[in-house]
Amino acid sequence: MKQRKGRGRFIFLCLAPAAILFIIFMIIPTIDVFRMSLFKWGGYTADKTFVGLQNFVKLFKSDKFYQAFQNSVLLIVLVTIITFSLSLVFAAILSREKIKGQGFFRVIFYIPNILSVVVISAIFSAIYDPTQGLLNSILNLFRGGENPILWLGDRKIVIYSIIIAMVWQAIGYYMVMYMASMANVPESLYESASLEGAGRIKQFFSITLPLIWTNIRTTLTFFIISTINMSFLFVRAMTNGGPDNASSVFLSYMYQEAYTNSSYGYGMAIGAVVFIFSFALAGVLNAVTKRDEIEF
Template sequence: MNKKKSQKRFIFACMAPAVILVTIFMVIPTFNVFRMSLYKWGGLSNNKTFQWFENFKILSKDQNFLQSIQNSILVITLVTIITLVIAVFFAAVLSKENVKGKNFFRVIFYIPNILSVVVISAIFGAIYDPQAGLLNSILGFLNLDNLKKMWMGDPNIVIYSLIFALIWQAIGYYMVMYMASMASIPESFYEAAGLDGAGKIKQFFTITLPLIWDNIRTTLTFFVISTVNLSFLMVQIMTSGGPNGQTEVFLSYMYKQAYTSSAYGYGMAIGVVVFLFSFILSAVINKITEREVLEF
């Protein structure tokens, strides 16, 4: 009995610091966001007006917020799908093919992930510069002047310019994760499949993909969370939501309302929507991608 009590005390002592930190820095702030979303408050005075769900009613009619939701969904969808496909493809090539300099390519692909968002924004700001930028310079060298664009100034393409930067930043990280999963698959599986006449493409879809599926499911949730956060930072640094709100995502719109427009309560209402959106989307992704676990 004393031994069991000692074990429980030890477990409690080990968990207590983590529980306290999570409560102080996550649970309480999240609760406060929900609470403040019910108030009309500028954020700088003690004059708060409790108004129930009025902020959410205004949100439902706010065209700028609805535009930011559309932009966010577009960014999350394209970044997730394109990054996943490219990362899995390169991971499979570098893991299973006899490519010279594999370690060199691993490092090259991973470098963007260790750069800060500020550095990445500066790099793509230089690439997209309409006068001396690398992209327009290459197009001019190839006599494709008709394809030159104001990459960060054209409302029709600016969101895609940001999406490309986000994809470039994320590919290396997820590629390394998938390579780690592929490296653990026994080579005998591929040898047996090869003897049965299965080509490399069929081996990929019948062996590699099913056996790394759990890893893909996990990273899909990472995609959602990281894209929501990084898109906000990229937008703030590179475009500030412009031109004409075409790159506004819901976190950048929340920041403007809460901290620059003296509408803190309204901004927290946006924060509640973002929280629920991210939580529900992650749950839906996990449910859709659920399948029987394959072991080897």
Template sequence: MKKNSKGAFIFMCLAPSVVLFTLFMVVPTINVFRMSFYRWGGYSASRTFVGLDNFRILFSGDMRFLQSFQNTVLLISVVSIVTFGISLVFASILSREDVKGKNFFRVVFYIPNILSVVIISAIFSAIYEANNGMLNSIISFFDRTREPVYWLGDNDIVIFSIAGAMVWQAIGYYMVMYMASMASVPESLYESANLEGAGKIHQFFRITVPLIWSNIRTTMTFFIISSINLSFLFVTAMTNGGPDGASEVFLSYMYRQAYTNSSYGYGMAIGVVVFTFSFALSGIVNLVTYRDPIEI
């Protein structure tokens, strides 16, 4: 009787979550896969089954999609490497060094994470503004003969300008997370390393990083996948894919095709590629970053 009551209680607790997850996650995902096989404008009553034609067009002749794929991979690579590198260094300095006002720096670095992406985009759009922006003003202070740089209007550098905003937004959050992990590393290990003559950099790579690697690995996987969503928000708010599609990313191109160009089926085909790419990338990251856990 008790086992039945316990089972009923567990079922009642889990049922609402399972139902909501199914309705709002599983069913829409299945529908994305289903609609990728149709040619449909999204608003008309008629739709045509085209099989894999949307995917053939996607990979054979759509240069805008290939450019959005390249931009997405570039953003993920640059933003991830820079964000995690700076976050780990700052976390190590604030955790290990005798820095006054540590709590103040934690708050200051964390503030960008609680700001809206729209606000951050507006701040960086003002910084990147060609004529009166702060960045060009600093450059012209040292070289008055230099022409203004169009940070958001130059095809070659626009994606790196967006990467800068994404890095600024994410550093504080991961720095605080790594500081919490580093607090659990025994101080005796560092004391032993000091007695052996190991320097700060050697201690960082031989003690700190290995002992918090499981946390780094988890946050890295989470961040890389979330970067796909964040890139869409930043691109939409800062450049809307311009100039001439130079800053287009996966999701902004999918949105444009599905809801602006009335090619809903084609947009869903892009969605399937994004879904598959995200899962494959997370699997690769987990496989590459796997290490045997270190026990203290």
């Protein structure tokens, strides 16, 4: 009995610091976001006016919010699909095919992940430069340079330019993670499949994907939620939401309203909606991707 109590106290003492920090820096600020969303406040004065749900009513009538919502969903869908498709393909190739310099390719693919978002944004801003950028310089060899493409200045393509930068930054990290998972798949399963006449593609979908699905499911949820945060960093560094809010996303719109337009209460209402959206999206994703775990 005493041994159980001593063990319980030890576990409590180990968990208490982390729990206290989590409550102070996560739970309390989150609750405060919802509380402040009910006030009209500039953020820099002591004058606060309780307005109830008026901030949310204003939010759902805002065209800027729906533009930011549309861009955020587009980023989540396209960046996720492209990143995970390429990561899985490259991981499968480098794991199963005999290619010289596999270690070199792993390092090259992983390098973008160790660079800061500011550095990556600067690199792609230089590539997208309409007059001296690498991309337009290459295209000018085939189409002439009279009307350069404004990769970050055209409303129709600016969001896709940001998507390319985000995909380039993320591929290497997830490729390395999937290579580690694929390394644990027994080679005997592939040998048996080969004897049965299954090709590489069939083996990939019938053996590799099912056996690493748990890892894919976990990283998929993490990546989609983190994309909401990463999109703000890329937009802030590359376009600041322009041109004319064409590249605005959830958090850039929140930042603009809360800290630039001094509508802190309205900004917190945006934050509350993003919080609910993120958790709902994670829940739906977990339900959709749930599969029976396969053991080997």
